[in-house]
Amino acid sequence: MENTNEMTIIFDSRPTNEALARVAVASFCTQLNPTLEEVSDLKTAVSEAVTNCIIHGYEGEVHKIQVDCRLSGQELTVDVIDHGVGIADIQKAMEPMFTTKPDKDRSGMGFTFMEAFMDEVLVESEVGRGTTVHMKKIIRR
Amino acid sequence: MAAGFERSGTVLTVHLPTELDHPVSDEIRRESDRIIGHEYIKNMIFDFSETVFMDSSGIGLLMGRYRALGMRGKCVQVMNVNSHIAKLLRLSGVGRYIDICKTQEAAEEQEGVYHGKHK
DSSP states (O other): OOOEEEEEEEEEOOTTHHHHHHHHHHHHHGGGOOOHHHHHHHHHHHHHHHHHIIIIISTTOOOEEEEEEEEETTEEEEEEEEOSSOOSOHHHHTSTTOOSOGGGTOOSOHHHHHHHHSSEEEEEEETTTEEEEEEEEEOOO | OOOEEEEETTEEEEEOOSEEOHHHHHHHHHHHHHHHHHSOOOEEEEEOTTOOEEOHHHHHHHHHHHHHTTSOTTSEEEESOOHHHHHHHHHHTGGGTSEEESSHHHHHHHHTOSTTSOO
């Protein structure tokens, strides 16, 4: 059996917890000996996904966000789950520079960064039920 | 660590903290818009020398200030970015609007706020 390890964290959708989430995932991943660049990339991707839950999923209301992490061999998977408003048009939401909140200085680059920094990004969403962002990264060592 | 704001003539320099994420960007946006509302600011310089982490919130902050200052060429400059932040700037394409300088001197020289120390 390959080395596996799992972690689940659940926290309130408060902006201050964005740092908690990205640091927790980065710490969890250190057992794979990632490079500094891989850690920075991972932290940015997690920060994007969690920020989306807070700003868009729950629209500023405080509810729970769940982050599931799993290591298998050199592969890290991260699922970021909210039970918020959901995304009607996922393809549109993932377009670079597209944002529903330009007035709040959102750049519309969140999903673009997730896709740039992770090896795989899949989004499942149902309007009124919530969103799961599934990400995978191979730590190449 | 909180951001530091420094005004010199019509130039507002923001010394950014170690992490530039969503809550930090919101705070810097509020304070810089308050200063822009009170003082005549033509240019902003964002100093990343202490900054090791950024996400797309930082891109939104830079582009928002570019709009707030009238979208003129070089009205927003960034300096002392590490390789991770340089990568985010490149990927987001903001380099078309925002000037990326290596050092404070280069940024100031372009702004002409060198207080007669040269030439």
